[in-house]
Amino acid sequence: MGNQKLDQLKKEYxxxxxxxxxxxxxxxTLKENGVYSIPNKKAFRRLGAIAxxxxxxxxxxxxxxxxxxxxxxSMSEVPVVGNLVKVLTFREYxxxxxxxxxxxxxxxVQGLKxxxxxxxxxxxxxxxxxxxxxxxxxxxxxxxxxxxxHMGISSGYEVKTDTDRILSIGRYTVNTVGSSSTQMKYxxxxxxxxxxxxxxxxxxxxxxIKVISDNIKKQMREQMKKDKDVTYWLDDPEIDxxxxxxQIKKDQSFYINKDGxxxxxxxxxDVAPGCMGVVEFTIPTDVLSNIxxxxxxxx
Amino acid sequence: MGKKTIEMQIADYVMKYQDSHYRLAYSIVKDPxxxxxIVQESIxxxxxxxxxxxxxxxxxxxxxxxxxxxxxxxxxxxxKTVLSDEEMLSDQDSGECxxxxxxxxxxxxxxxxxxxxxxxxxxxxEDLKIEEVAEVLNxxxxxxxxxxxxxxxxxxxxxxxxxxx
Numbered sequence: 339m340g341n342q343k344l345d346q347l348k349k350e351y352x353x354x355x356x357x358x359x360x361x362x363x364x365x366x367t368l369k370e371n372g373v374y375s376i377p378n379k380k381a382f383r384r385l386g387a388i389a390x391x392x393x394x395x396x397x398x399x400x401x402x403x404x405x406x407x408x409x410x411x412s413m414s415e416v417p418v419v420g421n422l423v424k425v426l427t428f429r430e431y432x433x434x435x436x437x438x439x440x441x442x443x444x445x446x447v448q449g450l451k452x453x454x455x456x457x458x459x460x461x462x463x464x465x466x467x468x469x470x471x472x473x474x475x476x477x478x479x480x481x482x483x484x485x486x487x488h489m490g491i492s493s494g495y496e497v498k499t500d501t502d503r504i505l506s507i508g509r510y511t512v513n514t515v516g517s518s519s520t521q522m523k524y525x526x527x528x529x530x531x532x533x534x535x536x537x538x539x540x541x542x543x544x545x546x547i548k549v550i551s552d553n554i555k556k557q558m559r560e561q562m563k564k565d566k567d568v569t570y571w572l573d574d575p576e577i578d579x580x581x582x583x584x585q586i587k588k589d590q591s592f593y594i595n596k597d598g599x600x601x602x603x604x605x606x607x608d609v610a611p612g613c614m615g616v617v618e619f620t621i622p623t624d625v626l627s628n629i630x631x632x633x634x635x636x637x
Numbered sequence: 638m639g640k641k642t643i644e645m646q647i648a649d650y651v652m653k654y655q656d657s658h659y660r661l662a663y664s665i666v667k668d669p670x671x672x673x674x675i676v677q678e679s680i681x682x683x684x685x686x687x688x689x690x691x692x693x694x695x696x697x698x699x700x701x702x703x704x705x706x707x708x709x710x711x712x713x714x715x716x717k718t719v720l721s722d723e724e725m726l727s728d729q730d731s732g733e734c735x736x737x738x739x740x741x742x743x744x745x746x747x748x749x750x751x752x753x754x755x756x757x758x759x760x761x762x763e764d765l766k767i768e769e770v771a772e773v774l775n776x777x778x779x780x781x782x783x784x785x786x787x788x789x790x791x792x793x794x795x796x797x798x799x800x801x802x
Binding site: 348350351356360363364366373 | 684
């Protein structure tokens with residue numbers, strides 16, 4: 339009988355939730371003490387468990403969250419969900435009116451412990467979504483006044499990367515008036531440190547602009563050589579030099595993929611003709627290793 | 638055995654038992670962030686005092702000891718000094734045989750002074766031997782036995798087998 343009580347207590351003790359960051363912190367501490375290369379088995383095991391719980395919980399979540407605030411609240415109290423940083427559709431604007439179609443999905447990030455960061459990201463998303471919608475309706479009125487026509491806008495998001503460390507959210511806006519233009523914007527969050535990563539923050543100094551640009555030019559040339567249908571605005575004597583790809587912007591769109599590789603993204607028309615669409619370049623890590631602040635994110 | 642081997646052994650041990658050590662730290666400091674700090678600090682202390690690990694076989698008790706001390710130091714620094722002597726325990730005696738119908742066992746455990754709680758945690762949850770508990774807490778075996786006995790009394794747990802205590 340006494341043992342039963344102890345067993346119960348022990349069970350509760352063993353159920354103490356283990357923070358996701360623990361494994362990372364332990365590794366970091368070991369590293370700080372000069373011990374490297376610890377086998378990674380444990381992390382994988384835990385990652386599997388988390389992935390499984392995402393799969394189970396997420397399916398229900400998407401259906402229920404808009405319909406029942408009480409349910410959403412009760413779900414957020416389930417400990418495992420509390421640990422998860424996730425992206426949901428927060429608001430949807432839909433317009434269907436005489437040849438004018440708009441579908442704007444505003445994402446929302448949830449589950450960050452740093453609520454200030456979470457709010458600032460979500461406010462940005464909501465503000466940009468609203469502006470897009472208002473801009474569209476204004477354009478629509480204008481178009482109607484001038485005798486009508488076709489225009490459309492489609493905006494949404496996709497989770498590019500979701501590991502236990504990194505969350506990369508890509509938001510796209512496709513504007514259709516005659517031809518279409520596409521814009522991509524990315525936000526990459528370090529879930530463990532709870533910070534929004536910027537491109538400059540990954541590197542020791544501004545050298546990255548040149549290093550990355552040179553690598554992209556090299557890749558562009560290789561691709562054009564291999565495939566005659568591929569065109570970039572580079573080394574083309576027919577095009578004004580100011581229109582040619584020179585270098586990336588300091589805050590060029592980027593994200594980090596699940597393999598820890600840096601991906602640089604260009605909007606449609608930015609560096610290539612429209613038929614190329616949105617283009618992405620994977621920058622090989624060995625090109626960057628000397629100028630990276632660390633190998634936490636990119637490796 | 639070279640120095641490096643000891644370091645690797647410590648690292649392997651820490652990686653393998655990090656969850657256990659987190660739970661122990663949490664049971665003492667009751668805060669997930671503080672508990673993680675305790676684990677990190679304990680690891681660093683373990684490396685800086687690796688010379689005190691005479692025999693790699695004792696790494697478990699050795700590490701528990703570092704961790705418990707780190708956690709207790711932390712509590713002291715936080716000014717939430719948790720008294721651990723008999724007086725404290727008797728202060729909590731609320732009288733004769735108060736019989737709650739829904740006696741909250743877990744709360745009772747949490748209300749125990751930390752030195753009693755850690756005895757219970759180490760002996761029954763972490764499954765250390767009495768001698769090991771004594772080693773970890775740097776007390777003699779009889780003190781540990783007494784604390785364990787009193788703690789169980791407080792928790793209203795009567796052990797069928799007195800030998801287990």
